[in-house]
Amino acid sequence: MPDRSINEPMLDIFIFETVKQIEQLEQLIISNEKFSCYTQDAINEIFRIMHTIKGSAAMMLFDNISTLSHTIEDLFYFLREEKPEGMDCTALSDLVLEGVDFIKVEVEKIKNGHKANGDAERISEKMRSFLAALKKVELSAAVTAEYSEASGGKRQYYISKDKTAVNTGKNAFKALIRFEEGCGMENIRAFSLIRDLKDITNELRSIPEDVMACDGSIEAIRKEGFTVFLKTDLSYKEMNDFIMKTVCLKELILAKLDDIEVFNKASQEKRIVLEDNEIESPRLHKEEALTPAGLQQSIISVNVNKLDKLMDLVGEMVIAEAMVTQNPDLKGLELHNFQKAARQLKKITSELQDMVMSIRMIPISATFHKMQRIVRDMCKKLNKEVQLELIGEETEVDKNIIEHISDPLMHLIRNSIDHGMENADERLKKGKPQSGTITLTAQNAGSDVVITVKDDGKGLNREKILQRAKEHDLIYKPEEEMSDKEIYSLIFLPGFSTKDNISEFSGRGVGMDVVVKNIETVGGGVSVDSAADKGTTVTLKIPLTLAIIDGMNIRVGNAMYTIPTISIKESFRANERDLIIDPDGNEMVMVRGQCYPVLRLHEHFKVKTIVTNIPEGIIVMVENGEDSICIFADELVGEQQVVVKTLPAYIRGMRKIQGLAGCTLLGDGSISLILNIAGLFEK
Amino acid sequence: MKKVLIVDDAAFMRASIRMMLEKNGFEVVGEAENGLVGIQKYKELSPDIVTMDITMPDMDGIESLKAIKEYDAKAKIIMVSAMGQEPMVMDAVVSGAKSFIVKPFKEELVVQTLNKVLEL
Numbered sequence: 001m002p003d004r005s006i007n008e009p010m011l012d013i014f015i016f017e018t019v020k021q022i023e024q025l026e027q028l029i030i031s032n033e034k035f036s037c038y039t040q041d042a043i044n045e046i047f048r049i050m051h052t053i054k055g056s057a058a059m060m061l062f063d064n065i066s067t068l069s070h071t072i073e074d075l076f077y078f079l080r081e082e083k084p085e086g087m088d089c090t091a092l093s094d095l096v097l098e099g100v101d102f103i104k105v106e107v108e109k110i111k112n113g114h115k116a117n118g119d120a121e122r123i124s125e126k127m128r129s130f131l132a133a134l135k136k137v138e139l140s141a142a143v144t145a146e147y148s149e150a151s152g153g154k155r156q157y158y159i160s161k162d163k164t165a166v167n168t169g170k171n172a173f174k175a176l177i178r179f180e181e182g183c184g185m186e187n188i189r190a191f192s193l194i195r196d197l198k199d200i201t202n203e204l205r206s207i208p209e210d211v212m213a214c215d216g217s218i219e220a221i222r223k224e225g226f227t228v229f230l231k232t233d234l235s236y237k238e239m240n241d242f243i244m245k246t247v248c249l250k251e252l253i254l255a256k257l258d259d260i261e262v263f264n265k266a267s268q269e270k271r272i273v274l275e276d277n278e279i280e281s282p283r284l285h286k287e288e289a290l291t292p293a294g295l296q297q298s299i300i301s302v303n304v305n306k307l308d309k310l311m312d313l314v315g316e317m318v319i320a321e322a323m324v325t326q327n328p329d330l331k332g333l334e335l336h337n338f339q340k341a342a343r344q345l346k347k348i349t350s351e352l353q354d355m356v357m358s359i360r361m362i363p364i365s366a367t368f369h370k371m372q373r374i375v376r377d378m379c380k381k382l383n384k385e386v387q388l389e390l391i392g393e394e395t396e397v398d399k400n401i402i403e404h405i406s407d408p409l410m411h412l413i414r415n416s417i418d419h420g421m422e423n424a425d426e427r428l429k430k431g432k433p434q435s436g437t438i439t440l441t442a443q444n445a446g447s448d449v450v451i452t453v454k455d456d457g458k459g460l461n462r463e464k465i466l467q468r469a470k471e472h473d474l475i476y477k478p479e480e481e482m483s484d485k486e487i488y489s490l491i492f493l494p495g496f497s498t499k500d501n502i503s504e505f506s507g508r509g510v511g512m513d514v515v516v517k518n519i520e521t522v523g524g525g526v527s528v529d530s531a532a533d534k535g536t537t538v539t540l541k542i543p544l545t546l547a548i549i550d551g552m553n554i555r556v557g558n559a560m561y562t563i564p565t566i567s568i569k570e571s572f573r574a575n576e577r578d579l580i581i582d583p584d585g586n587e588m589v590m591v592r593g594q595c596y597p598v599l600r601l602h603e604h605f606k607v608k609t610i611v612t613n614i615p616e617g618i619i620v621m622v623e624n625g626e627d628s629i630c631i632f633a634d635e636l637v638g639e640q641q642v643v644v645k646t647l648p649a650y651i652r653g654m655r656k657i658q659g660l661a662g663c664t665l666l667g668d669g670s671i672s673l674i675l676n677i678a679g680l681f682e683k
Numbered sequence: 684m685k686k687v688l689i690v691d692d693a694a695f696m697r698a699s700i701r702m703m704l705e706k707n708g709f710e711v712v713g714e715a716e717n718g719l720v721g722i723q724k725y726k727e728l729s730p731d732i733v734t735m736d737i738t739m740p741d742m743d744g745i746e747s748l749k750a751i752k753e754y755d756a757k758a759k760i761i762m763v764s765a766m767g768q769e770p771m772v773m774d775a776v777v778s779g780a781k782s783f784i785v786k787p788f789k790e791e792l793v794v795q796t797l798n799k800v801l802e803l
Contacts, residue, residue, distance in 0.1 A: 010699055017695045048692075051738050055765055056695040058787035183792055184785025185764075185772055192776045212773070247782040247799045248792065301694060 014060050015111055016301060021049045022107070023366065026100055029093050030372050037089040038079070046096075047076040053103070065106050068120040071127045072099050084134050095130055097373075098123050169203060169231030172257040173239055178225040183248035186221040187211045193246055197230060200242065204230040225251075304399065307360055314356045315643040319665050321349045322640060326667025350641070360400070364442050364451075365393035367406050371440065374410055378417045385424055385435040386417055395442040397449050401542055404522045405451065408515040412453045412538050413438060415511065420457030420536055430533060432456065445541075448524070454537040460488050460530035472496060488528045492516045525678075549644060551664075553637035553672060554620065556601045557609030560672035561633070562642050562664060563620060567677040569628060571620040571636060579614055589619060589630050596621065596630045599680060604659065609634055624677050631680070640667070644674060684710040685801055688728060690721035690747065691736035691763065696786075700734055700763075700793070707794045718747030725751050725758070732759045732801055735780070737771050745774050752779040759800050763788075 028046055032038045038046075054069035078084075102123055106116040177193070179186050190211040197204055207227040208217050234242065236256050243252050325342040368390045375388045397405070421436045428434055439454045462484065469475050469490045477486070490496060494513040516526050524542035551562035552571075578590040579598075587598040598619070602609045611617045611634040620631045644662045651657075661676035687709050691697045694716075701711045713728045715721040717739045725733065733751070737744040744762060751758045762775045762783040772783050781800045784793055 010695065010702065013695050013698045017693060045740075048738060048740065051765065052693045052696075055786045056693055056699075059696070059699055061787075180792065180795075182789060184766065184788075185769060185783070188769060188772050188776060188783070191773065192782070195776070245799065245803060247796045 010060065011110070012303075013301070014056055015107060018053055018056065018103070018107055021053060022100055022104060023370065025049050026097070026373055027369055029096055029100070030376055033089060033093045033376075037087070038092075040080075040083075043076055043079050047073060047080055050076060062106065062110070062116050064116060064118055064120050065103055068099055068102060068124055071124045072096060075127055075131050078131060078134065082134075087134065092130070095123075095127060099127070169201065170233055171235070171239075172231050173229070173236075174255045174257055175228045175230075175239075175243055176225050176251075176253040177228070177243065177246070177249065178251040179221070180248045180250045185218070186226070187217045189246070189248060190217075190221055190226045193226075193243070194228070196246075197228065197242075200234055201230040201232045204228060229257075307399070310356055311360065314353050318349055318353060318641055318643050321345055322667035323665075323669065324667075326640075328668045353641075357398075358396075360398050361396035362399055362402060363394050364397050364402065364405070364449075365390075367402055367409065368393045368440055368442070370406065371409060371413055374413050375417065375438065378414060382417065383423065384417060384421050386421055387435050387437050388413075389437055389439040391439065391441040392443045395444060395449060397442075397542070401449075401522050404518050405540070405542070408518045408526075408540065409440070409451070409453065411511045411515050416453065416455040416457060416536065420455050420459070422458055449542050451540040451542070452537055453540075454535060456535040459532045459534055460491070460528070460536055462487055462532075465490055468496060469493070485527070485529055488530050491528065492526060549642055549674075550639065551642040551674065552620070552639050553666065554601075554618070554631075554633040555635050555637055556605070556633050557607045559605070559607045560637070560666060560670055561601065562640075562672045562674045563622060563631070564661075564674070564677065565639065567622045567624065569621045569623050571618060573617075574614050574619050574630075576615050587614075589614075591621065591630075596628055598630050598632055600632045602632075604680070611635075622677050622680075624681050627681060629681065631675075642672070642674065684708060685732060685797075686710050686712045686728070686730040687797070688713045688715065688721070688724055688730040688733045690715040690718070690724075690733060690739070690744065692716050692739040693736075696736065696763070703790045703793050704797070707790070709797065718742030718744060718750070721747045722750045722754070726754065732761065732797055734761050734763055734784075734797075735775075736763045737768055737775070738765075745771060745778065748775055748780055749778050759803070761796060761800060 025046060028042050032042045050069045050073040054066050054073055057063075057066035057069060079087075099120075102118060102120055106118050109118070110116050177190075179189055183189070188211075190206070194204065194206060194211070206229070207224075208220050211217050211221070211226075232239065236254070240252070240254050243249070243254065325346065330338070372388055375386055378384075379386050416438055417436075422430070422432075424434045427436065437456050440451070441454070442449060442451045444450075465487055466475075466479060469487075472493075474490060474493050474496060479487075492512050492515070496512065519526050519540055519542060522542055524540060526538065526540055528536065528538045530536040550565040552565055552568055554561050554563060572591075574589050580588050580590065580595070582588050582595070587600075588595045589598050598614070600612075601607070602612065614632055617632055617634050618636050620633065620636070621628055622631060642664045645664055646662050647657075647660065659676050659679040661674045661679070663671055663673050666672050685708075687704055689697050689700050689704075689711060691700070691714075697714045697716075701714070704711055712730055713724045715724045718735075719742045721733070721735065721742075735744040735748055739747075748760050748762070751760060756779075758779075760780050762772055762780045763786065764772050764775075764783055765786045772780075775783065781803060782796050784796055
């Protein structure tokens with residue numbers, strides 16, 4: 001028995017691969033269902049996937065998964081070979097998806113360390129009935145899962161006579177062979193032995209006589225062993241050694257038969273045909289040998305923990321590189337060669353960092369495609385028609401972040417179909433196309449990824465939302481002062497729900513705020529917009545990666561800050577005449593005819609500095625979306641690649657500091673606080 | 684140490700076989716995920732023995748076996764099959780596979796099979 005403890009490292013690979021294959025399978029089923037029915041390629045692939053899962057699950061002793069996979073494999077084998085017509089494809093899809101769900105659940109149990117003890121008997125039974133019904137329609141009683149029949153008729157196996165050997169056959173032997181338990185396909189092993197024996201004999205008889213007769217020969221060989229009678233020139237020892245080379249041999253009882261008559265009598269069965277027919281082996285066309293299709297990109301699976309560690313190390317290296325090249329000891333020294341070497345070091349570190357970050361980025365397409373299943377299931381259950389449109393699925397996102405996007409997306413889509421989408425009749429009455437559309441888009445926007453879920457349903461009900469918010473006491477501002485967008489955003493507050501009935505999918509008021517929480521956990525934000533009868537759009541904005549950014553270091557008094565370079569529009573020294581005060585008493589600065597508010601960092605963060613006169617310090621204009629503000633600091637220190645470290649937990653726990661994204665170590669070992677531009681805008 | 688090339692489209696199977704073999708003193712010099720890559724790697728690495736899965740995309744184990752045997756008549760190839768693939772295993776044996784193992788298999792059997800074939 002394979003030792004379970006030894007299989008633990010294999011468990012991760014099993015789970016990883018099986019999950020991937022199940023997702024692939026699901027995609028195949030859903031996309032094929034749309035286009036009339038299953039293509040031959042799809043059937044082949046589904047067959048292969050189930051075959052693989054069957055094998056792997058059996059190795060890991062997950063017999064329920066293996067058996068169910070086997071049943072599905074049989075079903076698709078039949079489809080592959082017989083290509084039945086007029087089959088109910090939707091019923092087939094439902095059936096297979098049921099099987100897929102079962103396997104998903106079992107794998108989930110395994111992932112969490114529980115026993116995979118689900119009973120697949122009911123599903124298997126349904127599949128067997130479906131297959132039986134198909135077969136009846138085909139009226140082929142002879143077609144069972146016998147692969148031998150299906151692969152083009154019975155084969156005759158001829159063993160070519162070795163023309164050069166001269167066997168006088170002076171010795172006669174009887175050999176009784178037993179194979180090891182569990183070695184499998186004993187009939188083929190027997191056949192293989194007979195084939196090898198042709199080299200040393202012209203005359204051979206065996207019991208059972210026809211090892212390749214499908215029924216019974218394997219059992220017979222297992223129970224009674226495999227007996228061979230032969231005449232050869234070999235000595236006893238040579239004969240013994242010859243047969244002992246057989247793989248999976250458990251036991252050999254070899255007897256030399258002195259009397260030729262005994263030989264003839266003992267082996268009255270039909271002989272194995274020794275013919276001169278050659279076995280044809282088709283030649284491989286040399287040109288086909290290395291087509292580009294075969295030379296696939298080599299791919300290797302890597303443990304995510306190792307990747308995370310690699311990221312951390314690269315981050316540390318960026319800091320270390322800065323600490324070397326910007327070391328205070330070097331201040332003022334003229335070091336040409338050193339500078340050259342330092343530049344080279346910086347270049348390599350930069351490339352290394354880019355490479356490591358790109359390793360962790362994976363396209364969001366897998367997540368998007370998972371949504372197809374949700375749409376399909378919801379439409380079926382709620383009797384609505386919705387199409388899913390995907391744009392920008394090749395957009396890449398950090399692996400860590402992708403895991404936090406999946407659940408929110410699922411919930412948003414469920415919500416949209418449940419609450420937002422009208423059914424076919426209502427839509428037609430409104431003059432909309434019968435089938436609703438949900439559009440999922442993903443695109444890069446600077447250092448963020450923006451994902452939108454847009455539907456063409458009935459939109460959010462402004463009045464109802466206000467009403468519900470008042471009921472739950474969630475209004476924080478007089479309603480006349482609230483913009484539409486702000487009102488719509490009320491749905492993100494915990495405990496909010498305008499659905500009167502709680503359905504299986506939504507309405508419990510715990511969904512939307514969980515979406516927000518999930519996104520905020522990875523440092524992103526959620527917003528929503530809507531138009532009555534036109535539809536609703538939910539926008540998720542998520543940072544590409546949290547780890548390393550390009551920054552501009554600035555000084556205020558003794559404190560150092562870093563501004564993400566991507567947010568900087570320009571920096572300059574302001575002139576007295578460009579400074580004005582607006583009607584509310586706020587400081588503003590004029591730049592090329594436009595007015596921008598000034599943010600005095602020393603006031604904002606309460607830092608002591610002697611530079612309080614704006615023309616004596618520096619202005620850095622930063623933007624957040626369409627707005628810009630001008631940050632006032634003492635001086636610019638320099639550009640640097642900066643590793644973002646989150647603020648220590650005890651600081652975060654004490655109070656939320658607006659405008660700080662994290663901190664980092666500078667080249668001279670001092671700490672710099674990284675500014676969160678979006679946070680600075682909220683006063 | 685004897686050098687092994689593992690050809691199988693399932694990463695899980697490749698890893699399982701690798702683990703079993705490395706524990707028992709074999710050196711796994713390469714892996715291939717289909718028959719075409721298998722041929723290429725055989726030529727590159729010249730292993731002492733090959734484990735070859737039957738069902739694979741792009742080029743199955745039987746085709747790959749035949750191609751490798753044509754390149755190197757002395758190639759030692761062991762087929763890895765599942766229950767119910769008797770005709771394909773037959774085809775493989777007739778085409779020159781030295782032996783075969785049936786899934787799910789036990790470690791001792793795999794090791795024994797490889798060792799015996801290497802002695803041939």
